[in-house]
Amino acid sequence: MLHKQHQQLIEALQSCIVACNHCYDACLKEEDIQMMAGCIRLDRECAEICSYLAQALCRDTPFTAELASVCAAICEACGNECRQHDHEHCQKCADACFQCAEACKKIA
Amino acid sequence: MLHKQHQQLIEALQSCIVACNHCYDACLKEEDIQMMAGCIRLDRECAEICSYLAQALCRDTPFTAELASVCAAICEACGNECRQHDHEHCQKCADACFQCAEACKKIA
Amino acid sequence: MLHKQHQQLIEALQSCIVACNHCYDACLKEEDIQMMAGCIRLDRECAEICSYLAQALCRDTPFTAELASVCAAICEACGNECRQHDHEHCQKCADACFQCAEACKKIA
Amino acid sequence: MLHKQHQQLIEALQSCIVACNHCYDACLKEEDIQMMAGCIRLDRECAEICSYLAQALCRDTPFTAELASVCAAICEACGNECRQHDHEHCQKCADACFQCAEACKKIA
Numbered sequence: 001m002l003h004k005q006h007q008q009l010i011e012a013l014q015s016c017i018v019a020c021n022h023c024y025d026a027c028l029k030e031e032d033i034q035m036m037a038g039c040i041r042l043d044r045e046c047a048e049i050c051s052y053l054a055q056a057l058c059r060d061t062p063f064t065a066e067l068a069s070v071c072a073a074i075c076e077a078c079g080n081e082c083r084q085h086d087h088e089h090c091q092k093c094a095d096a097c098f099q100c101a102e103a104c105k106k107i108a
Numbered sequence: 109m110l111h112k113q114h115q116q117l118i119e120a121l122q123s124c125i126v127a128c129n130h131c132y133d134a135c136l137k138e139e140d141i142q143m144m145a146g147c148i149r150l151d152r153e154c155a156e157i158c159s160y161l162a163q164a165l166c167r168d169t170p171f172t173a174e175l176a177s178v179c180a181a182i183c184e185a186c187g188n189e190c191r192q193h194d195h196e197h198c199q200k201c202a203d204a205c206f207q208c209a210e211a212c213k214k215i216a
Numbered sequence: 217m218l219h220k221q222h223q224q225l226i227e228a229l230q231s232c233i234v235a236c237n238h239c240y241d242a243c244l245k246e247e248d249i250q251m252m253a254g255c256i257r258l259d260r261e262c263a264e265i266c267s268y269l270a271q272a273l274c275r276d277t278p279f280t281a282e283l284a285s286v287c288a289a290i291c292e293a294c295g296n297e298c299r300q301h302d303h304e305h306c307q308k309c310a311d312a313c314f315q316c317a318e319a320c321k322k323i324a
Numbered sequence: 325m326l327h328k329q330h331q332q333l334i335e336a337l338q339s340c341i342v343a344c345n346h347c348y349d350a351c352l353k354e355e356d357i358q359m360m361a362g363c364i365r366l367d368r369e370c371a372e373i374c375s376y377l378a379q380a381l382c383r384d385t386p387f388t389a390e391l392a393s394v395c396a397a398i399c400e401a402c403g404n405e406c407r408q409h410d411h412e413h414c415q416k417c418a419d420a421c422f423q424c425a426e427a428c429k430k431i432a
Contacts, residue, residue, distance in 0.1 A: 010126065014122050017162070017163060017166065018118065018166050021163055021166030021167040022166055022167075024167050025166070025167045025168045028253045028256060028257055029253075031250075033249050033250050033253060034247075034249050034250070037244045037245075037249060040244060040256065041244055041383075044260060044383075045380065045385055045386075045387065047163060047166075048163075048376065048379075048380075049376070051159055051162075051163060052372065052373070052376055054125070054159075055125060055129055055155060055156075055159060055372075056369065056372075058125065058126050058129030058130055058133070058155075059129040059130075059132055059133045059365075059368075060133045061369055062369075062401070063369065063394065063397065063398055063401075066393075066394045066397060067394060069390075070387065070390045070391060070394055073387065073390060074387055077386070077387075136361045136364060136365055137361075139358075141357050141358050141361060142355075142357050142358070145352045145353075145357060148352060148364065149275075149352055152275075152368060153272065153277055153278075153279065156268065156271075156272075157268070160264065160265070160268055163264075164261065164264075167257075167260075169261055170261075170293070171261065171286065171289065171290055171293075174285075174286045174289060175286060177282075178279065178282045178283060178286055181279065181282060182279055185278070185279075226342065230338050233378070233379060233382065234334065234382050237379055237382030237383040238382055238383075240383050241382070241383045241384045263379060263382075264379075267375055267378075267379060270341070270375075271341060271345055271371060271372075271375060274341065274342050274345030274346055274349070274371075275345040275346075275348055275349045276349045
């Protein structure tokens with residue numbers, strides 16, 4: 001049985017994975033793609049670490065704190081990058097990233 | 109914007125990832141672990157392919173049909189294995205696997 | 217003990233993972249990034265499926281044929297896209313993708 | 325172009341991924357599987373984080389130090405667990421894990 005805090009983190013991670021991959025896909029379709037290179041890069045990094053952590057939590061990894069700490073740092077970096085762009089997918093992604101970073105910090 | 113069918117599949121995949129990793133973790137804590145070896149193995153395989161497909165769908169992969177087809181086969185194999193064991197985590201995992209297999213087949 | 221064919225495939229997959237991620241990184245630094253969007257996308261897809269298959273093979277997955285078949289298709293698509301671009305990283309990536317696709321087909 | 329230190333780490337990570345997945349597979353086939361539960365668990369965790377880091381390095385992640393630090397901790401935990409078991413696959417896995425941990429620490 002998962003603790004409530006873990007359940008909330010898993011939901012935040014799953015939302016963040018979806019938002020980051022959507023933003024990644026949408027950035028690659030933008031006209032100003034040159035400006036989105038940092039966003040594309042961080043979207044992938046963030047989606048991958050969130051995906052890793054979500055699975056690791058569900059299998060009761062003994063490295064929860066260390067992994068959540070790294071994940072929080074990557075979520076924040078991705079959120080900060082996305083926040084700078086006006087595209088709706090970037091703003092939504094920033095929201096998901098910051099929520100996920102907060103949830104990670106409670107565990108880290 | 110995701111099609112409704114993709115959204116349903118992503119939710120089914122996310123539930124299946126959680127159920128498979130829980131079942132994997134619980135199997136490793138069972139006394140009759142020798143009997144659970146096949147289950148442990150398929151839980152991991154299923155969680156990993158579902159995690160891959162969930163991300164690939166969100167980034168609009170051009171290989172949706174091929175990946176969903178393989179994922180359906182792995183979900184069914186995992187569901188069939190889990191269904192044979194009385195543990196509650198195995199039965200719940202079987203349910204999640206079969207639901208996910210159905211959702212995959214609609215896309216495949 | 218791995219069969220020789222599996223060992224060759226694992227080496228081809230590992231080379232392909234490195235080449236695809238290098239190409240992805242280099243494409244995101246190119247001036248003509250707009251033209252590289254398809255390449256960036258396929259580089260990620262190819263690296264991720266190769267990474268999945270390499271691990272699955274090492275743990276003796278029962279789904280070798282199905283996974284190698286999907287992996288071959290994605291490697292070929294990535295190789296075809298990369299082959300169209302003159303950048304050295306794209307040409308090297310195309311070579312790695314086509315070699316990996318061949319190795320996958322021997323197993324599939 | 326990768327620095328030499330990164331190339332050495334990528335090779336250590338790839339060897340560790342193979343060794344951990346072999347050991348995981350072999351542990352699941354052992355008669356004394358009850359005693360191998362911790363090893364199975366850590367083999368998976370270690371293979372997954374090494375696979376993540378190998379890819380992240382190749383795409384020039386900005387989080388090299390943080391990720392290598394977590395990876396070193398997981399490699400050491402897996403190496404310590406494997407070292408306690410006489411099976412040849414466990415001893416080989418321990419060697420690969422400790423080599424990989426050392427390579428991670430040079431970057432972290």
